[in-house]
Amino acid sequence: MLHQKHYTLAEARGTLALIRDKLTRLVNLKSSLDEKGYDIYRHVYFGGIGPNGTGRFPAEMEELVSIVKDFAERGILIKDINRGLIDFPHVRENGEEVYLCYLHGEESIQYWHTIDGGFSGRISTDNL
Numbered sequence: 001m002l003h004q005k006h007y008t009l010a011e012a013r014g015t016l017a018l019i020r021d022k023l024t025r026l027v028n029l030k031s032s033l034d035e036k037g038y039d040i041y042r043h044v045y046f047g048g049i050g051p052n053g054t055g056r057f058p059a060e061m062e063e064l065v066s067i068v069k070d071f072a073e074r075g076i077l078i079k080d081i082n083r084g085l086i087d088f089p090h091v092r093e094n095g096e097e098v099y100l101c102y103l104h105g106e107e108s109i110q111y112w113h114t115i116d117g118g119f120s121g122r123i124s125t126d127n128l
Contacts, residue, residue, distance in 0.1 A: 003089035005075030012088040029064040
């Protein structure tokens, strides 16, 4: 198994209800930082020196990192911050480790995919 933490579908849906606002905030923070020219992956402004000229990271970056850490501690994988795409590790009845997949804006967790299948290989949770 790749992951230590696994969610049942009910647990993932319950956790989603708890973190949905944070996911929305994460997407908005990333967008805000992009608009300001801040590269969250390199922790620098495009065309600038230092994080922001003050020796500190922008408050938006600090908040974004806090949310990312919270998700990581919960065992939630962030696949695409821009779109709000996250995965919850799950083990199917046949023992196969897969991901329960959620895209920001969807009503609930309605899809899953294999570890290698990715977003394009999403399958309805009716067939889990």
